Amino acid sequence: MGERQIIxxxxxxxxxxxxxxxxxxIIRPTAVTRVPRTQEYIKGVLxxxxxxxxxxxxxxxxxxxxxxxxxxxxxxILNKGDIIIGITVDxxxxxxxxxxxxxxxxxxxxxxxxxxxxxxxxxxxxxxLLLDIEKTLGMEKVK
Numbered sequence: 001m002g003e004r005q006i007i008x009x010x011x012x013x014x015x016x017x018x019x020x021x022x023x024x025x026i027i028r029p030t031a032v033t034r035v036p037r038t039q040e041y042i043k044g045v046l047x048x049x050x051x052x053x054x055x056x057x058x059x060x061x062x063x064x065x066x067x068x069x070x071x072x073x074x075x076x077i078l079n080k081g082d083i084i085i086g087i088t089v090d091x092x093x094x095x096x097x098x099x100x101x102x103x104x105x106x107x108x109x110x111x112x113x114x115x116x117x118x119x120x121x122x123x124x125x126x127x128x129l130l131l132d133i134e135k136t137l138g139m140e141k142v143k
Contacts, residue, residue: 003097003098003100004019004097004100004103005020005021005096005098006095006128007020007076007092008093008094008095009076009092009093012065014129015093015129016089016128017098017130018078020095022079022080023079024077024078024079026077027077029074032044032045032046033045041056043055043056048077048084053077053084053086054086055075055085055088056086056087056137057088058087058089058136059088061136070091072090074089074091075087075088075089076089076092078137080134085137087136087137096128098121098128103119103120103122104122105120106120115135116131116135117130117131117132118131118132
C-alpha cells in the first residue's frame, strides 16, 4: 500500500495533478518570448535565473479553451531528466498525499481522448486527473 505525493492544480473547471518529484518550482507568470514557427501550444521561452526555459500552454496542449491569466495563475517549472520546461496553470490548489488504491485507470472510448491521462485520483469529494507528464510534454518521442 504505497502513496504518491502530488501537486493539484486547476485548468478551467477541472482539477489535474502531477507527481511532486517532477516539479522544480512554482512561479508567478513572467515575461515569455514567443518563438516563431513552433507548435501552437508552445507559449514561448522565459529566462529563469539565466536558464532559458520553454513554456507550454497547458490549455492549448490539452485542447481546452484559452487560458485567462489572473493573479492566481502560475507557471509550474518541471524537471524531467535533463529537460527543464514550464507549464501554465490557472492556479495551484495544494500538495496531496494520494494512496495508490485511490487511483483508478479508466477505460476511455474512442470518443474520449485519454492520451495524456495516467489515472484518476479520488481525494475527499474530488476527482483529480493525473497527467502523464512525459506524454503531455511529448517526451516519449525523445527517448
